[in-house]
Amino acid sequence: MGRSPCCEKAHTNKGAWTKEEDERLISHIRAHGEGCWRSLPKAAGLLRCGKSCRLRWINYLRPDLKRGNFTEEEDELIIKLHSLLGNKWSLIAGRLPGRTDNEIKNYWNTHIRRKLLSRGVDPLTHRPINGKVAEPNTTTTIPFVEDKSATNSEEKTEMYEDREEESPGFDLNLDLCISLPYQHQQQQQSHPSQRRGLCLCCNLGLQKSKDCSCNEFLGVETGCLDYRRLEMK
DNA sequence: AATTCCGGCAACCGCCTCCTC
DNA sequence: AGAGGAGGCGGTTGCCGGAAT
Numbered sequence: 491m492g493r494s495p496c497c498e499k500a501h502t503n504k505g506a507w508t509k510e511e512d513e514r515l516i517s518h519i520r521a522h523g524e525g526c527w528r529s530l531p532k533a534a535g536l537l538r539c540g541k542s543c544r545l546r547w548i549n550y551l552r553p554d555l556k557r558g559n560f561t562e563e564e565d566e567l568i569i570k571l572h573s574l575l576g577n578k579w580s581l582i583a584g585r586l587p588g589r590t591d592n593e594i595k596n597y598w599n600t601h602i603r604r605k606l607l608s609r610g611v612d613p614l615t616h617r618p619i620n621g622k623v624a625e626p627n628t629t630t631t632i633p634f635v636e637d638k639s640a641t642n643s644e645e646k647t648e649m650y651e652d653r654e655e656e657s658p659g660f661d662l663n664l665d666l667c668i669s670l671p672y673q674h675q676q677q678q679q680s681h682p683s684q685r686r687g688l689c690l691c692c693n694l695g696l697q698k699s700k701d702c703s704c705n706e707f708l709g710v711e712t713g714c715l716d717y718r719r720l721e722m723k
Numbered sequence: 724a725a726t727t728c729c730g731g732c733a734a735c736c737g738c739c740t741c742c743t744c
Numbered sequence: 745a746g747a748g749g750a751g752g753c754g755g756t757t758g759c760c761g762g763a764a765t
Contacts, residue, residue: 504734504735505733505734505735505758505759506733506734506759507733507734526750526751527750527751528749528750528751539735540750540751541735541736541750541751541752542734542735544751544752545733545734545735546733546734548752549733549734550733550734577754577755578753578754579753579754580752580753580754591752591753591754592732592733592734592754593732595754595755596731596732596733597731597732599731600730600731600732601731
């Protein structure tokens, strides 16, 4: 009923990829680029669904993948990003060069969830479980915008904790409505996603938007996303 | 040494969004 | 404007290897 299958399933391989299939896919993409995933399998001589090829390439074969263990810094960044974005793995992956959404999703489910639970933090809400106090440095709220009145991170943290109390709806179940607050400060010579990561606009598919300023997201520059513009449901 | 259990990860599935006509 | 196709995404499954018994 309804949608047609993305490919002819009767004549496609499934399951683990063989070395030969990997090599075919790699050499085809090297020669012709990614192009149209639907037609790629046939062109590459693979009995695979286009989606399967795409997934294999993105999650495993791409040359810019980092692989290997996650660093402590990456862990903390993932936790912070998850507290802001929820299970938006692709957005999170966009801030971690060389990591894929699938990898981060798996890592979250197998390692970070447990890590947060052991800290007494609910991995879904990023709040202390049953009134347990989270360990220091586990705060999951990030100040996007430098607040001149709060001079150190503790003050900032308190500020946002207060905010949570005054607004029960300020939950990190990020069903977000994000507006784009600032005008461009400067024209970008090239698309900034080619420079370093992606801004939230880009990640949300708003590259063509005039609001895409591509300033840093969690870095120092904060033009793209102002936490005060996040409307929590 | 054999069996069971469990965690990690690659891959699949189905829905959603975007793009083109 | 809307229908259809393709790509993208998040949730889930299933296999495999190592640890425990």
